[in-house]
Amino acid sequence: MTTPEGPARGVTAESGGRRRPPTAQQFVLGELRRAITTGRLRPGDPIRQEALAEELDVSRVPLREALKTLQGEGLVTYQAHRGYFVERLSLDDLREVYLIREILEAEAVRRAAGRFTDEALREAERAQAEVEEAAAAGDVLAMAAANRRFHMTIFEASGLPRMVRMIRTLWDSTDAYRSVYYGEPANRERVIEEHRAALDLLRRRDAEGTVRALAAHRAHAVTAIEGVLPDAP
């Protein structure tokens, strides 16, 4: 039934040589995020604490604290005495997340554009360079990460830290689906073009233009994702 294999393969294995966080709960948190976004833990799956803890080579205590964090972010649900389950995102849920993003990000971008510093601009350009590099190399994961940095750099310029935190959480909750989007070469091309356009508008401090550009950018992503979602609910 369960992996006849003993200690640590599956989830643990692919840590790619990153430095391990200072506490086990933070380490587990990262591993869980990856497990969920890469689909290793699938939507609807119950999370068996004992097995997972053993696999990650920690006790259940830090695992449970990490799960509480994920619960707060909406990546897992919790029922008392029954445990945690990987959240199942319906099409409606996905649309709702994007609706909320639409609303919050519009405001964040609007504010950011008005007060965009040269430093922030350079930071965004650097992120964009990484996006293009990763795209050229066909590295989907790296591209998703760089793409995130690109957008977050812009949001952070809004000077609204709580808003940024909420947006980040919303991104987290749909990570799994977004990576699908980057799988398509055509989408990768489009992302690059749209980012360049947004950067141009930011250089001119054109707030409304940037808002519109990024809204369109987002809309493209969501329609593309909606298309493939029924296959992997």
Added chain:
Amino acid sequence: MTTPEGPARGVTAESGGRRRPPTAQQFVLGELRRAITTGRLRPGDPIRQEALAEELDVSRVPLREALKTLQGEGLVTYQAHRGYFVERLSLDDLREVYLIREILEAEAVRRAAGRFTDEALREAERAQAEVEEAAAAGDVLAMAAANRRFHMTIFEASGLPRMVRMIRTLWDSTDAYRSVYYGEPANRERVIEEHRAALDLLRRRDAEGTVRALAAHRAHAVTAIEGVLPDAP
């Protein structure tokens, strides 16, 4: 030391006759929320787990899980190996929370108004009756609770559960300040009037009117709270 006593009593005492939740972490979560919103735990305070756990007559394990939840909601902050601290809301933070609420609630109300059922209307009217009762009795805590039910009933009619969850979290994070608002009799009167106006508009399914009315309602609260905040940061 620890309970030679069997099933849990202890500091539970002051729960005003509410039914105790099925798990200790949920119980602790409620107690912590109250402690923070009533000012028993003050902004900036470090949270000493051992002492608090003993006071609540639980071990540190469920306490820490509850703290993780609060961290996700932004009511406490966390530093590895240093522990949890009650979040300190600056004036800017407060304004940001209200800005985000403004944006999200406008959308929620807009959608809710269009699809407001008679059942939802009755529910809102019931909540409003409780608000008026509590106001008449001068029971600030009960009024805050009923007020919350009134607004949440409306938000929930939007059919956007995630959005409602986020709004609820935003309310949580400023509970402490809002109760101050209800302390003033004049404010209590105004709240009642404004709620009645909103209900009228809802009965006519006037979406934009309701949005405007509730936006004004919110604006009154925030300016009033801003006025008193410097005293209790």
Added chain:
DNA sequence: CCAATGTATTTTGGATCCAATATTGAATGT
């Protein structure tokens, strides 16, 4: 055969104990 009931097993919830880290305070040297 099916439903209901009681029992065994699994799984989560929580308490206690120990380890790791941070903080405090005293002693020491300059």
Added chain:
DNA sequence: ACATTCAATATTGGATCCAAAATACATTGG
């Protein structure tokens, strides 16, 4: 007197163990 180092203490982080609840399973009666 001041800064620095090192020991003592307090506090958090985590592992293990036990209790409580839920689930799975078998048994019995209809």
